[in-house]
Amino acid sequence: MRAKIAEDGIRNALLTSIAPTGTISLFADNVSSGIEPVFSFRHTRNMLMPDGSNREEEVADYAYRLFRRLKGEQAPLPDYFVDAQVLSPEDHVVMQATVQKHVDSSISKTINLPAEIPFDSFKDIYRQAYALGCKGCTTYRPNEVTGAVLAVRDEAPSPQLAPRQPELPLPAPPPAPSPRPADIFEAGGVVYMTQPLSRPEALPGQTYKIRWPDSEHALYITLNDIVQDGRRRPFEVFINSKNMEHYAWTVALTRMISAVFRRGGDVSFVVEEMKAVFDPRGGAWMDGRYVPSLLAAIGDVIERHMIEIGFLPAKPQRTVMTDRKVAAAGEALLTDQRSRPAGFAQCPKCGQAALIRIEGCDQCTSCDYSKCW
Numbered sequence: 001m002r003a004k005i006a007e008d009g010i011r012n013a014l015l016t017s018i019a020p021t022g023t024i025s026l027f028a029d030n031v032s033s034g035i036e037p038v039f040s041f042r043h044t045r046n047m048l049m050p051d052g053s054n055r056e057e058e059v060a061d062y063a064y065r066l067f068r069r070l071k072g073e074q075a076p077l078p079d080y081f082v083d084a085q086v087l088s089p090e091d092h093v094v095m096q097a098t099v100q101k102h103v104d105s106s107i108s109k110t111i112n113l114p115a116e117i118p119f120d121s122f123k124d125i126y127r128q129a130y131a132l133g134c135k136g137c138t139t140y141r142p143n144e145v146t147g148a149v150l151a152v153r154d155e156a157p158s159p160q161l162a163p164r165q166p167e168l169p170l171p172a173p174p175p176a177p178s179p180r181p182a183d184i185f186e187a188g189g190v191v192y193m194t195q196p197l198s199r200p201e202a203l204p205g206q207t208y209k210i211r212w213p214d215s216e217h218a219l220y221i222t223l224n225d226i227v228q229d230g231r232r233r234p235f236e237v238f239i240n241s242k243n244m245e246h247y248a249w250t251v252a253l254t255r256m257i258s259a260v261f262r263r264g265g266d267v268s269f270v271v272e273e274m275k276a277v278f279d280p281r282g283g284a285w286m287d288g289r290y291v292p293s294l295l296a297a298i299g300d301v302i303e304r305h306m307i308e309i310g311f312l313p314a315k316p317q318r319t320v321m322t323d324r325k326v327a328a329a330g331e332a333l334l335t336d337q338r339s340r341p342a343g344f345a346q347c348p349k350c351g352q353a354a355l356i357r358i359e360g361c362d363q364c365t366s367c368d369y370s371k372c373w
Contacts, residue, residue: 017106035096037083040085107134197228208304220241224236275296276296
């Protein structure tokens with residue numbers, strides 16, 4: 001094998017390892033973990049609870065419980081029942097070094113030290129590990145600041161703790177009663193009317209371009225679709241533009257609209273809500289019709305896309321009347337704009353017709369608004 005590796009190489013740099021299995025051993029009814037010795041046949045474990053408080057639980061080793069069940073509570077333990085409390089730190093290092101000869105990666109191993117260990121003895125542990133060829137060395141010494149996760153318990157059970165650990169399999173816990181709110185206005189759990197649709201790896205879609213008079217750069221709107229129950233429907237929307245003024249609100253808008261699309265159902269209301277938004281600074285004429293705001297223009301694009309993919313029917317006659325109403329409102333706004341002084345535009349900050357452009361910068365003569373392009 002060595003010759004074969006020397007000739008062709010090896011795919012993996014490391015092949016063997018001893019992983020940390022402390023938590024897994026607890027799930028397996030507190031059996032021994034990895035090459036670690038049993039910390040203590042009976043000990044307490046400090047657990048952090050969800051509310052931030054600490055709770056102390058008594059834990060017993062599986063082999064210890066089995067021995068007590070077979071031999072009785074008062075039977076003396078045989079000499080082969082050895083835990084970490086009777087092992088010296090040097091014993092831990094020798095065990096790790098013995099296994100390290102057959103493991104090309106590192107080994108998960110913790111050497112439990114007494115709190116009163118002298119510094120020179122502590123230093124000798126690492127020197128011994130290096131001399132014996134260990135690839136790593138981890139020690140743990142409890143202290144008054146951090147305390148200890150595990151604490152040794154005497155053989156006699158403590159009256160403050162719960163009875164000995166029950167054996168597996170444990171009986172199923174009774175179902176928790178569903179809490180009822182104190183009144184109808186108290187917030188309860190989240191009720192999901194429908195689950196969001198999962199996103200495939202690839203989606204068909206189209207990208208549309210919008211030119212808005214107040215924006216120096218165009219907006220590009222991408223709508224991706226998904227086929228559900230044999231029907232193509234919008235799934236997500238993205239808006240991109242070089243104009244960074246639009247960045248924050250377009251990101252928020254696309255995330256909200258995409259979240260609505262992914263819930264499924266009739267999402268055509270998104271179009272109606274967006275087309276009903278009027279900009280107090282005035283809209284724009286696009287393709288021979290008045291559009292009251294940039295959001296309304298985006299709504300028109302989404303509506304056009306829904307019609308093209310067959311999600312919405314073609315515009316009925318009543319929409320023409322709606323367009324006429326919108327145009328009338330736009331004409332009123334344009335009439336108001338014509339009454340402004342010649343050469344002045346509306347200021348986006350104070351709303352006055354006092355915005356002029358000087359040397360490539362917009363400046364308002366009514367307030368302190370200024371912007372350079």
